[in-house]
Amino acid sequence: MVTQTADRRSAILSSAAELFAQQGVRSSTVRQIADRVGMLSGSLYHHFPSKDAIVREIVTSYLADLRERYSRVLAMNLAPRARLEQLIHASLLAAEAAPDATVVYQNEMSYIRGLPEFEEVKAATAEVQQTWLGAIEAGRADGSFRTDIEPRVFYRFLRDAVWLSVRWYRPEGSYTVDQLAEDCASLFLDGYAAFDDD
Amino acid sequence: MVTQTADRRSAILSSAAELFAQQGVRSSTVRQIADRVGMLSGSLYHHFPSKDAIVREIVTSYLADLRERYSRVLAMNLAPRARLEQLIHASLLAAEAAPDATVVYQNEMSYIRGLPEFEEVKAATAEVQQTWLGAIEAGRADGSFRTDIEPRVFYRFLRDAVWLSVRWYRPEGSYTVDQLAEDCASLFLDGYAAFDDD
DNA sequence: GTCTATATTTTGATAGAC
DNA sequence: GTCTATCAAAATATAGAC
Structure with a gap:
């Protein structure tokens, strides 16, 4: 569903923003972002083309x-x-x-x-x-x-x-x-x- | 000589500080630091044990x-x-x-x-x-x-x-x-x- | 004190099964 | 839409010749 997809995107964005703010963009890995959202790093690339x-x-x-x-x-x-x-x-x-x-x-x-x-x-x-x-x-x-x-x-x-x-x-x-x-x-x-x- | 060694250390420190300030510590590589000083990255480790x-x-x-x-x-x-x-x-x-x-x-x-x-x-x-x-x-x-x-x-x-x-x-x-x-x-x-x- | 060469780890990203 | 598996590049650090 579109809503669920949007929710996942939002979750990724807010988790990433939190990490980026805490430890910097460069220090934050796609694996850390995925961890916080509760998925594996490869799955991020279904929602975003890149970090x-x-x-x-x-x-x-x-x-x-x-x-x-x-x-x-x-x-x-x-x-x-x-x-x-x-x-x-x-x-x-x-x-x-x-x-x-x-x-x-x-x-x-x-x-x-x-x-x-x-x-x-x-x-x-x-x-x-x-x-x-x-x-x-x-x-x-x-x-x-x-x-x-x-x-x-x-x-x-x-x-x-x-x-x-x-x-x-x-x-x-x-x-x-x-x-x-x-x-x-x-x-x-x-x-x-x-x-x-x- | 002691003086030359000290000079190298200072050069490394100031080049590193400049890089760290410009693009962040995490984004700055030991290779970039060594480049600015005019040596290869491996040689840095004679002066400092780590980044x-x-x-x-x-x-x-x-x-x-x-x-x-x-x-x-x-x-x-x-x-x-x-x-x-x-x-x-x-x-x-x-x-x-x-x-x-x-x-x-x-x-x-x-x-x-x-x-x-x-x-x-x-x-x-x-x-x-x-x-x-x-x-x-x-x-x-x-x-x-x-x-x-x-x-x-x-x-x-x-x-x-x-x-x-x-x-x-x-x-x-x-x-x-x-x-x-x-x-x-x-x-x-x-x-x-x-x-x-x- | 610097270089060459390389080991080791980490990272961003991809392919294909499910 | 997520996972498994993996690739390729980049990064820190080390070993030994000179």
Whole structure:
């Protein structure tokens, strides 16, 4: 049945993503992936033509989801600061929805560079970057952000803090992704030094 | 001669670190390392007993350097904010001195976890983390830092921003490491929103 | 200290039975 | 759609000549 086939594919994809995130793509063997799904390595090739095809699907479907989230944020037509807050929030939600794919995308760029689909990924990456830089430069232009720190430098610090949070953040207890997003936005925009007025 | 032997060892270590940083430890073969040094793979084993031994030396000597830099900062006995600024500065100088080792340490923790020397590395990592958290908690205690964002959350955002800068920062032109450290400290402590008083 | 040659293991992938 | 069996390539590591 089609449904069962789709389930197997999904199981392979999520098991592979988990392994890739934990120990890297190169260190993860097709035998390990098959083990987790409960089949033998040869059977994987009924669902995917190669190990690289699995990597590709993990990364591209993750990027498609991320771009969709960003486009919804841009459609809100918010002022720079609010737009940046929403981009942080959307990014952290995307990371929560697919933490393993996020790690793979963040850690394995040198591997992805070797895939035939690299140009696609590169284009999506550039679009994501431009979304962030657009909000930052708009805030700089309208006077709501500092001008003594380069937008590119701010972007990179913020980006690494946001994306690498998948390495340590685990949704537990009362510290939700919403709270994390709020703290991140407040920290990067307002700083950590105590406010004068409280 | 002893000097020549030492030179060969250094050449192997730096070529290996460069490769490991570029494409990951697992993706880098002993043949590739030997190629870069200008010898055949078998000859590497006269200098190191295994590929893992090369990884170990890169990581442990990096951590030794980092701990030394941190201890010099702590010896200054600075107030929390100034101490944090110096920790950022010291970290970025360590990263500049050994960018490849920094990348390896940041990216390959899952590989390092499999080495027999993992407990050593783990201890050093814990010490480094405690150095940061000590400064942050001191600043929280004396009222110079906010109390509405958990020290652990602040630490992790700051840590990722600092260490992952090796992925993009290249010392070029007038934007020095000193300037990068200053921008990083100012950003995390004062924020990116425009100051009210300028 | 480096090279030649090779042992051993692991890995991605395939062919064909069921 | 999965398994058995296996191939071919690649990788770490070793032994011994020079």
